[in-house]
Amino acid sequence: MSAVTAHGLRDGLKVVGRGVRHEPFLFGVAALGGLVYGVGTAAAGWVLGQVTQQVLVPGFQTGKVDGPRLAWWLLLLAGVALVTAGGVLARRAVAGKVMYRLQRRYRQELTGKYLDLPVSWHSSHPGGRLLATATSDVEATWQIFSPLPMGIGVVAMVVTGGILMLVADPVLGALGLSVLPALALLNWVYQRRIAARIARMQTLRGELSSIAHESFEGSHVVRSLGVEDHETERFRTTAEALRDADVAVERTRSLFDAALEALPSLGVLAVLAVGTARTAAHTADVGDVVQVSYLISMLSSPIRSIGWVLAELARAAVGWGRVRAVLAETGALSYGGQDIRPGGPGELTLAGVGYGHPQPDGTTNDVLSEVSLRIPGGRTAVIVGPTGAGKSALASLLVRLTDPTRGHITLDRTDLRDLARDALRRHAVLISQETFVLDDTVRANVTMGSGDWHDEAVWQALDTVRLKDTVSALPGGLDARVGERGTTLSGGQRQRLALARAVIRSPRLLVLDEATSAIDPHVEAEILGALSERFRDTTVVLVASRMATIAAADEVVYLEAGRVRQHGTHAEVFATDAGYRRLVTAYNHDTRQREETS
Template sequence: MPSEPDQRPSVMRQGLGVLAYAIRTEPGVFTGAVLASAVYGVMTVGSSWALGWATEHAVLPAFRTGRATQGTLAVAALLIVGVALVKALGVIGRRVLAGIMQYRMQARSRREVSRQYLRLPLAWHHRHPTGQLLSNASSDAEAAWAPLAPLPMAIGVVVMLVVAAGAILLVDPVLALVGFLVFPAIAALNFVYQRRLSPRMMRAQQLRAEVSEIAHESFDGALVVKTLGREDAEAARFQTRADALRDANITVGRIRGLFDPLLEALPTLGVLAVLLVGSLRLAGGDVTPGELIQVAYLFTLLAWPIRALGWVLAELPRSAAGWSRVRAVLTASGSMEYGTARLAGTGPATLEVRDLTYAHVPDTPVLAGVTFTVRPGRTLALVGPTGAGKSTLTQLMVRLIDPDRGQVLLDGTDLREAAQGEVSAAASLVPQQTFLFDDTVRGNLALGTRDPVPDERIWAALRLAQAEGFVSALPRGLDTRIGERGATLSGGQRQRLALARALVRTPRMLILDDATSSVDAQVESRILRGLREGSPESTVVVVAYRMATIALADEVVYLEHGRVVDRGTHDELLTRCRGYRDLVTAYEREEAERASLDAGEEVVA
């Protein structure tokens, strides 16, 4: 990976650093591509020599005598065809190997970025939009290695440039001097070209990421957009960035459209100058017709090395921009380190939360000093107003994030000391927002299990989640595809499938983060009662709001502002904790007040 410079490097230096890293990573493929390109370059110069020989020994004698010998024509044809065949082999080798190198580096970057996404903690992902992360792994990785396609050609044709220049000098130094005057002009034009193009290419790459980010956010929130009637607003938001990207690409195209013809024209002007001076020297007998044709043809070839170098230089700004965005992910701080401890117990687990403190933003704790214990096989209800830290606490209990201070212990083992995969094997979380894949019911429920899951176990989990009835009624039962995010199901059905997915794993600790909010109270009551009676191997922690649900729990922990305010049974907290009583009876009080108002209105009427 290119080393971190002490000062902010120029775009050229950044781009060359990216190329150097690619060459160190794939030295064999790069060397082969450059050698093939060098063969192409040498044979291209050789073609000028073959053309000059054919002109001198076959074409001109034929004009002078009116006939040509078969032997001379055969040799001329063999020279031209032979050089062309070797040159074609060089082109094939160069393009194939350059493509292999480019696509290998793109695949390598995508794998590294994906692994880094998996390694980085959930807290890091919370700070970065999904659209930006998709752009890092796709368009940024592609842009970073775009110069690798023309790079071997650019290096190989330098050989052609050197050989061609030497051949021209050997033929006629005067014509060489006339033709070489075009090189400083081309170099100056390329310098101005890169200075104008670089910032605009970087701007266009940044806008690509922004367009991707807005598109993903709009598609992901399609339901919210449509229910709020925000289609026009979202389209306008997308159009603003898309128009900016369009304008940026047009600006890049205009600059290329201005400079490309000039870069093409300068070598042509050099050829015209060589032909003009060469015709005078030909009239004076200083050069032969074959030599003049050879020199003029060589100068037409010299445009290619200049253009090939220009292609690489033109891609460097985009490459530097793409790599800087990829590298920002690869060097991101934060990781989820694992220990070696095994959570190999059987039956319901003991959960201990000790002095737990966590803050999404420094100095603004979401949880502070939270402590409680859940004995094996018991059901604990976490209750608290919005913003009390309940969902954050559930994520800490399955180690999606690590606490700033304190411990979460499962059977006496700190989750941070557990080996990778141990926590997910022992504990299951059913979050507030249900996610189902565009797969069959069976595929979604068996997701992540280490061994094949028999249908009997799947149906048992569905019965416990009160989902057996509607799954049986699906056209193909367990083999029915449920669409992206479970689009063919209702919200309550999706939640019940998510719960069944957790139950299939037979977790020793089951955590429900308001996971039954989309089902009616009767179904929710049956689910929780079934968990208590039909799933004795699990300790259950449930985030709940409904009084009927909370009443089924063995114990209740009441949170306010990230702290444990009280703990006890539902009846005990109703008696002694005013905040708890006000929260869990709010719905009933509202219904009673509404009924009282309705009754008063009827009396008045």
């Protein structure tokens, strides 16, 4: 066996060991069912041989059948068949339960890991690949527990049947058992051939999932740029490669399945040929020939499960490698045990904060550097800066979607890293420009499945964001479905729906990252006014570029090249920083130029 094959087999057996440790009792029941099936099948062969030798042969010789003896052996055969059927039932039902419980367990672990890892990690890992890991890779990892109990039963069948064959007739038994080395060699070759094909198939499944995910996520871009044909071709090329890989796997399986079924049949023919000669020479009994032939023939179908087990071991090793790679990822956010004191707005303090996007080579591309500022509780601060200044990165840090690479951020003098897992989520909300809307009802999109809010609270939140009249006009009101990605709503309405999610939670810290960019300026002013009135005890941080929004804030944080250039009121920063003046007046200046030209 090659080093690669041995390594894959060893890793596959480690996966089996891990699964058995998770589900020892259920696996034990399934394995016991497999053993009963294997031993029962071999015992049926012995009973059949005894019926032939003790009932049928004397019946042919005397012309009479011993009824009571025949009934006894038939009852025994029925009993063996009943016990064997019970073993088959336990093997199949419980093995399936073990497999699905393990799949559920690791899908939950992966989901938890995805949630723990920061946004910076997700930005460097395609969503389609992560989805494939949680679905097809987890399935591939634990699929081994479907054929494994049967494989155990087949081993028991071979051992028990081999002993019975040798006891019945050493010559015929040895001849029948000579098939086993050939089967073992065939399985070895099979495992070597199938491992690489399965690895390629799993890789292509992940690639196809990634392409589909990207195309669906960017459907508007694809259509607006007219690159449907390119995306279709990209998907088709990978889909065809996956098809070819699947066909290669199934072709290999079918070829070896045929060979695995043919070998026992050849063994039966050899036993019948030699057994006939030995019976004629009175050195073997007819019942022994029947027993050995039956036992060999019974191997033709179940023995294929050995190849199935070996193939699934290789597949399990590949799947587990991908699952383990995610579970072993470091950088997950750690949490303390502290909570935020109830009541009152939250005071934000940043001390020497720096942040860089992780790069594939392990380095970081610095986005923020030495950001230090204090935003008193209950104030509204607006973050302003040119493209690439680090505004969105700073917004993400404030609600701890990721951690700074340097420095500290505190809320009410408590470092965000020291807060309990759910503490910050109960008190801080981030609404970004890229609004995500569920294909569900308005109510479900506002509550997001959390909390126990009555319809009155939902309506109040919608009224605050000036969406109440729109929802009231929809068929079904709060029960109206908004379609995939909110296709029944405009861009501004989707943003207001997202704002309602924050409003209903009454956060102490509200961070809006260009969350009103698609809303009409007049409506935006109404919403911001309503938010100020409703959330007097809430600290609000806005990332904005409109002059009206900026001027209405209590203070301005002007970022440039990842550093705080100015921090003060709009009037103060406007009077002292020329770069800030050019930035916030650029839109009005360009508008006047266009009007004069026209």
